Amino acid sequence: MKCQQCEKPATFHITELTGEKPHELHLCEQCAQTYLSQNPSGGMPIQPSLAGMLHQQLKVTDTAKELAKLDEQACPICGITFYEFRNQGRLGCPHDYTCFGSELDPLIVNIHGDNIHAGKHPKHHRQTSQQQTQLIQLHNDMKVAIEKEDYERASQIRDEIRKIEEGQE
Amino acid sequence: MRGSGPESDIVISSRIRLARNLAEFPFIRRCASQDRKSIEKMVHDRLQAIPGFNTLYYLRVDELAHVDRQFLTERQLISREHAEAEGARSVAIDNDERLSVMINEEDHLRIQVMKSGLDLTSAWNQINEVDDQLESKLSYAFHERLGYLTACPTNVGTGMRVSVMLHLPALVITNQIEKVFRSLQKINLAVRGLYGEGSQAMGDFYQISNQITLGKSEEELIGQVSGVVPMIIEYERKARDFLITQNREDLHDKISRAYGILCTAQTISSEETMHLLSSVRMGVNLGLIDDLAISDINKLFVETQPAHLQKLRGNELDTAGRNIERALYLRRYLQDRGKEHRDERN
Ligand SMILES: [Zn+2]
Ligand SMILES: [Zn+2]
Numbered sequence: 371m372k373c374q375q376c377e378k379p380a381t382f383h384i385t386e387l388t389g390e391k392p393h394e395l396h397l398c399e400q401c402a403q404t405y406l407s408q409n410p411s412g413g414m415p416i417q418p419s420l421a422g423m424l425h426q427q428l429k430v431t432d433t434a435k436e437l438a439k440l441d442e443q444a445c446p447i448c449g450i451t452f453y454e455f456r457n458q459g460r461l462g463c464p465h466d467y468t469c470f471g472s473e474l475d476p477l478i479v480n481i482h483g484d485n486i487h488a489g490k491h492p493k494h495h496r497q498t499s500q501q502q503t504q505l506i507q508l509h510n511d512m513k514v515a516i517e518k519e520d521y522e523r524a525s526q527i528r529d530e531i532r533k534i535e536e537g538q539e
Numbered sequence: 540m541r542g543s544g545p546e547s548d549i550v551i552s553s554r555i556r557l558a559r560n561l562a563e564f565p566f567i568r569r570c571a572s573q574d575r576k577s578i579e580k581m582v583h584d585r586l587q588a589i590p591g592f593n594t595l596y597y598l599r600v601d602e603l604a605h606v607d608r609q610f611l612t613e614r615q616l617i618s619r620e621h622a623e624a625e626g627a628r629s630v631a632i633d634n635d636e637r638l639s640v641m642i643n644e645e646d647h648l649r650i651q652v653m654k655s656g657l658d659l660t661s662a663w664n665q666i667n668e669v670d671d672q673l674e675s676k677l678s679y680a681f682h683e684r685l686g687y688l689t690a691c692p693t694n695v696g697t698g699m700r701v702s703v704m705l706h707l708p709a710l711v712i713t714n715q716i717e718k719v720f721r722s723l724q725k726i727n728l729a730v731r732g733l734y735g736e737g738s739q740a741m742g743d744f745y746q747i748s749n750q751i752t753l754g755k756s757e758e759e760l761i762g763q764v765s766g767v768v769p770m771i772i773e774y775e776r777k778a779r780d781f782l783i784t785q786n787r788e789d790l791h792d793k794i795s796r797a798y799g800i801l802c803t804a805q806t807i808s809s810e811e812t813m814h815l816l817s818s819v820r821m822g823v824n825l826g827l828i829d830d831l832a833i834s835d836i837n838k839l840f841v842e843t844q845p846a847h848l849q850k851l852r853g854n855e856l857d858t859a860g861r862n863i864e865r866a867l868y869l870r871r872y873l874q875d876r877g878k879e880h881r882d883e884r885n
Binding site: 420447460463464474482486491498499505506513 | 560562563564565566568569573619645667670671674675678679680681682683684685686687688690691692693695696697699727751752753754755756757759760
């Protein structure tokens, strides 16, 4: 479904309950933010936009120059820049939680009121976050090796992946 | 939904979904099309290796016709995003359509269990078990402090969204719905209206779900949602009592007229159908209509949706064609059902 205000996909579905009967709005994240900021008391408050929250948080903590520098920062594993994350509201890989940690952590507290998981843990889980990052890296390397038709290297990498997955060394 | 299960006069369904990602791949947005294919294949293969999972229906969503994808969305087996996305993606569905596993949605895996009525406990028991089984075959992206890692930070931690779909016509008529919502938001619960074709409102259905996913256990999050539902049910019942004692004739008239239109219309939009079915549903609950069951109405809500009508008819229909087909379907169904009930009584 497209945003009612622009061409982007609508990700916010707002039900307005102030009028005589409920009124529906379908907006993208940006238009929803604009809409909600124009209607501070009216309507149903919904989950605030991620981009909006980050924007606010960054405004108070960083100068324009620092922000520009931050925007250029990229994840060494998946290549996503902080700017791309800020714009799309979606992360590129599990490692982003570590490499953008100092910016993400306050955002996570903002959203959830907490930053420590209290729920279930995978029963068979054997890897640390670091090993998981290594897994993605090895996977990328294997793809490159296969592209280069270096099958010996690819099979070495496959063994390394298997070792980590099976929880050995 | 079957119209069965606890509190099914007001609670349509209970649903839990878990977002999970594989440790060895980037999140979907950063996946090359080759990666998406590998994930799709790998999850498919490993799913099939789990006892009990080899009987799942397995559908490649990207290879389905538009109407079939829409059909799955209307049955709430896949999300609208999953239906419309690009690249290799699929869904595994169990026999009774209660469990579905979307592969390559926003996260690598979106596991969903849906139950009729208010039944979050059994939904949780089932999904927890499915999650454990999947996890024995797959390495999930998991962080020691942050829990299950997801593409969007709004899902991190448990990756769990608990939702309950409620039918609240009397709170809408008595203008109390807003008040209820405001109090829900204060305790971190999200409320959403439902939509039919395009952006048309779907009557008086509202979905309540948890907003936060981190810092509380799954049981606590479920408790938060299931704790408020009985209060909302109570408000809705009180509002219905009020309407029927204060204004029985008007209410009965409104409901009977709605039923009458559904039984006789020659062309009818999705929006009007939803609206009228909502009134009739309340009428059945209040005993003002006695030749239909709640399960009939729930069935009609699902089967009068666009893709369902086109599947039934066996060919594509434009909006005007669907409106005629919808009216025809409603007339036939309600006549047959009404006749059966009258026969049973005689
Ligand atoms: Zn927009
Ligand atoms: Zn990354």
